Amino acid sequence: MKWNGFLTASILAFTVAGAAWSEEEKVLYFYNWTDYYPPELLAKFEAETGIKVIQDGYDSNETLIAKLQAGGAAYDVIVPTDYVVAGMIKDGLLQPINATEMSNFQYVKEAFKDPEFDPGRVYTAPYTWGVTGIAYDSAQVTGGELEQSWGVFFEPPAELEGKIAALDIGSEMIQAAAIYLGLPQCTESNDDAAKIFALLEAQKPKLKMYSADSTVDRMASGEVAMHHLWSGATARAHEIKDTVRFIYPKEGTPMFRDNFAMPVGAPHPENAKTFINWMMAPENAAAVTNGIAYANSIESSEYLEDRWKNAESVNMPPEFADRLVPTDVCSPAAQELRDKIWTRLKG
């Protein structure tokens, strides 16, 4: 109790001191996925606001959460994906930013204004979105075209065997396999798990590797002919090698929506809000898409470069909209089964 009192007093003291300070230091700690923000846009933000951005990178939502939970990490803006947001709010890792009250919120696309993972956009603002599908090199395929199905990846034609890369991310692989087999993503049934495992095990010898790094290079250099891949990475590979194509699998195409959020304990909350609002300006949102080839969630098509407007993997053809499948949040029991499948696959 005494300790608590001391803590409250010191927090109060700091708050008062902070208020007296009023002007925040012109710095922003930005914790983002690696290679997921165009560097020249950061320079523009720094020039326009005078806030210096220090960026740090992570490779998965789990890394992000682990770092926040461990404490001691002081970040102002983070980029969590849809399926982890609700849990992070529940665990008290995020603080409200009230994105709807920001001046640029008006430009947000209707579909992203009130998502199920953060009703009313209290804690998050939309960044980019994309899908996980299949990239392939049409030059290495007889006939130059493949069926729009997960089947070509999980049960590939003989000519592609040994030339396929899968994402080294258990959740992505198991989700795709479950969708292909028509099973629930977060199945808690042993029978379903056994089916998923059998599919993945039979696929393994036909794969060249599992990897989620340097995917663009791998696809563009022709090291593999097919890659379980994200839409944006495929678009960038297509820029380098124009025979690269993208498949939105008809059985269901997992979709991800990435968001800006502010963790509890952010040292520069005002700068964070400035940044998040700035990012919702159409011109800046478009610069993201132009730079990293992921579609953004802002009405910004007038600023998009033509090469991305015409790229199927960036600008999804509207008829594929009903193929999009959001990522479910798995129960601990379902997660346990996923771990079992993934560990056995690689054991």
Next chain:
Amino acid sequence: MSATSPFRRAGLVGPALLVVLILVGVPLGIMAWVSLLGRGATIGVDWQSAPSFANYTKLIWEEDFDGTLLFNPTYLSILWRSVWQAAATTVICVALGLPVALWMSSLSRGARDIAVLLITIPFWTNLLVRNYAWLIILREDGAVSKAANAVWPFGPVQLLYNDAAILIGLVYSFLPFMILPIYAGFEKFDWRLLEAAYDLGANRRRALTRVIVPLAMPGIIAGSMLVFIPSLGSFVTAAILGGGKSMMMGNLIQLQFGQSRNWPFGAAISVVLLALMMLVLMGIAIWKNRQERKT
């Protein structure tokens, strides 16, 4: 030396002991405690759960997909692969490191310093970057792969994304840890001992096995520990050069703390790995003790 009072001794050793206790003992204790708990709902640890050995039994016994409890060889096979890879790495490092260290010690003083510098230069670059470099070197359309395929008569050779690639990466990464301790031993090597061996009628082979290797033994043991232990826990090489197809212990632990979000299980595997390494170290210590008593 005059006899120091126990208090004085305690006072001198105390700070160091305290540091070790706080910085090593406490974290290890937390890890061991966490390994007995259940996983948190979203991530991390459920601190309220009742402690049990479930995470340890899970390593050997597992519920199958059909619900029956059965012996689960998955983790043991991962462990076996790690031990095998680490042992092979150590043996290859000795085979490559001993001649290099011997040659280095035969150089002139200035040349020796340059050689030591050259061996340590790779450490200036991050391990991850060096592993990526091997990815480029061994690539299918790379020069090494083409040369190997030109020489090798039995069908195409795949240099990447298999156990051999992991082994190459591990040997490359840890070879300096073998060369340097052996070289440190050889540095003060009295070459007259070798001459004496020849004078007494030893042939080259005998001189090597009876003089050089025994004298290099402390260095080889130190180097082996420095190579074996980090190889056992490595995960970057397996993920990058092995193509993520088969896990090592390091990858398994990383998976638990990352994607699987099962920290208690990760802690349990870490405890097991740690115990294993302790056993190896203790084995070496006992063996060394016996050797010394013999001589």
